[in-house]
Amino acid sequence: MSVKSRVTLKNGSRINYDYLVIAAGAVKDYAAIPGFREYGYSVCDDYQAPRMWEAIQNFKGGNIVIGAAKTRWDEKSTDIKLDAPCEGPIGEIMFMLDFYLREHDLREISTITVFTPGKIFFDDVGPKIHKKIEPLIVKKDIKVVYEKVICRIEMKSVHFEDGTELPSDLTLVIPPYTGPDVIKESGIGDQYGFIRTDKSMRHPVYKNIFVVGDCNANSMPKLGHIATIQADVAASSFIKEITGEGEVMEFKPExxxxxxxxxxxxxxxxxxxxxxxxxxxxxxxxxxxxxxxxxxxxxxxxxxxxxxxxxxxxxxxxxxxxx
Amino acid sequence: MSVKSRVTLKNGSRINYDYLVIAAGAVKDYAAIPGFREYGYSVCDDYQAPRMWEAIQNFKGGNIVIGAAKTRWDEKSTDIKLDAPCEGPIGEIMFMLDFYLREHDLREISTITVFTPGKIFFDDVGPKIHKKIEPLIVKKDIKVVYEKVICRIEMKSVHFEDGTELPSDLTLVIPPYTGPDVIKESGIGDQYGFIRTDKSMRHPVYKNIFVVGDCNANSMPKLGHIATIQADVAASSFIKEITGEGEVMEFKPExxxxxxxxxxxxxxxxxxxxxxxxxxxxxxxxxxxxxxxxxxxxxxxxxxxxxxxxxxxxxxxxxxxxx
Incomplete structure (x- = not known):
């Protein structure tokens, strides 16, 4: 990708464009957590999920630690900076694992501890939802610890930036997010590979570039539902651009x-x-x-x-x- | 099909059986309503539905008459005798047609009249549901007439057994139900081609025959949900028969x-x-x-x-x- 209105594909071929829509997603940066490859498991793709499922089936009781890593955002391009861009999968893992362990008579000989990098667990939703979910977490005997930024996984423990650690026989994490390399190299995004746009999803400098989904610096949390809202806005914005008709949809994320x-x-x-x-x-x-x-x-x-x-x-x- | 534990297929080949499960369904007897072929429309199969859709698209306002014909049941084989074995499709047609006509600015120049052969519309459910649905019908300005047994459709009218008629520019009906010819000819069913079973879905005389779904004389109303409940009962009954294990499920229709x-x-x-x-x-x-x-x-x-x-x-x- 270059600012010359041209994209280069992996096979070397080049395509010139008048308009470009970038929906390249975000990358889960497993390599950013030392020890992940050896002792960590995750869930968000079809390589990690079966690997995790195998580890769960081999688990015979002990300490389980689950949590999201802290993602860094560029000060200038990202307005809302969530420490973890989406803890939904953490919620699903902890509740479903609790259910699984009870079904397999392993819950009483296991602990489940969830760490969150921020001050609030599920930081992307509000106090009414927290109030509804907290009793469910307590009822399932799941312990939550706050402001824990993971920095290393070892065979029997998880380590945090504040020097503390948790004993762990099974460590399940969502790694930090980063933008795709192709964006980092293109010069049109920020240091982390995310691209800032205006509210009509257009690049502020290269007006013929539209950016939707996780690679948009202000797609926060990183969520499919928000990507589809952005896509609708970008489409209306593009239609107005080329036909002069219609209005640009207001971006109302939820x-x-x-x-x-x-x-x-x-x-x-x-x-x-x-x-x-x-x-x-x-x-x-x-x-x-x-x-x-x-x-x-x-x-x-x-x-x-x-x-x-x-x-x-x-x-x-x-x-x-x-x- | 014969009582010799043998079935004959359409291609002439014969198959002997130890056990037979009959799930042959019911037949919608369009031919039983004179004038249906020329002036009537229906919805319950993939020949009638597109034909009806075409008629609706050509409809430019006028009187619409919708209703179910009366089905006859054998006194001895059918316990619960609904005049119309399922008026659910009538409900769907009348509400969806009302919606369609409003969308197309045709509702104000049209009337919708629904006839039912019995004393109660949606006779297969109880008074609480009637109380909930009646206001919806009134709100949509749909008129319901009772104890009207259709006997003939003409180009501009629908005629009933009591000698009355309704003016109609578009007549949509569910015809009477009958059992399949193969059952009528087999000698194991009743005069209408339905088969009585005990509560474990077994033929009372030919114990190696199980009957589930609409062709079972006591499948009432004729409803997919009840067919699946019968199938579960028949399966449990069959398993007990051949393995001696398990219990026959109680038949609890809903x-x-x-x-x-x-x-x-x-x-x-x-x-x-x-x-x-x-x-x-x-x-x-x-x-x-x-x-x-x-x-x-x-x-x-x-x-x-x-x-x-x-x-x-x-x-x-x-x-x-x-x-």
């Missing part, structure tokens, strides 16, 4: 996800407090689990498509009833 | 369906009052619509499979919260 919690349990989360809004709600129970399944099934069979517009309309209507 | 009502609206119905129970509930709104979509998507992509057991467990848990 956190929306469903966290599976083992068995039939799940928690739907909808919140915009991180962006100054007042919506901060959960829906607990098997219904949320069914909804996540419906989404997964559709996405699986259509190879990654989002549910059709009429279903998104239903969802919006339903969520409005909550609000 | 009416469970989701009726789309146009746009994001839908109504989930769960009721067992027809079978002497006390459950009689609805869930209205976009959530029910999302649930039906999830079911449809899964069934479509898996070519007819039911959602996996863990999702059925979630559903059961959710429905228990209702009850």
């Amino acid at each position: 956190v929306f996800c469903i966290m599976n919690r083992g068995g039939s349990e799940a928690t739907l989360i909808l919140s915009d407090t991180l962006f100054g809004g007042k919506v901060d709600i959960t829906l607990n129970g098997p219904l949320a689990h069914i909804m996540k399944w419906g989404f997964d099934v559709y996405s699986y069979y259509t190879r990654g498509k989002l549910p059709p517009e009429f279903i998104q309309n239903s969802l919006e209507k339903m969520l409005k009833e909550f609000k | 009416v469970f369906c989701i009726m789309n009502r146009g746009g994001s609206e839908a109504t989930l119905i769960l009721s067992d009052t027809l079978f002497g129970g006390k459950v009689d509930i609805t869930l209205n709104g976009p959530l029910a619509h999302i649930m039906k979509w999830g079911f449809d998507v899964y069934s479509y992509y898996t070519r007819g499979k039911l959602p996996p057991e863990f999702i059925q467990n979630s559903l059961e848990k959710m429905l228990k919260e209702f009850k």
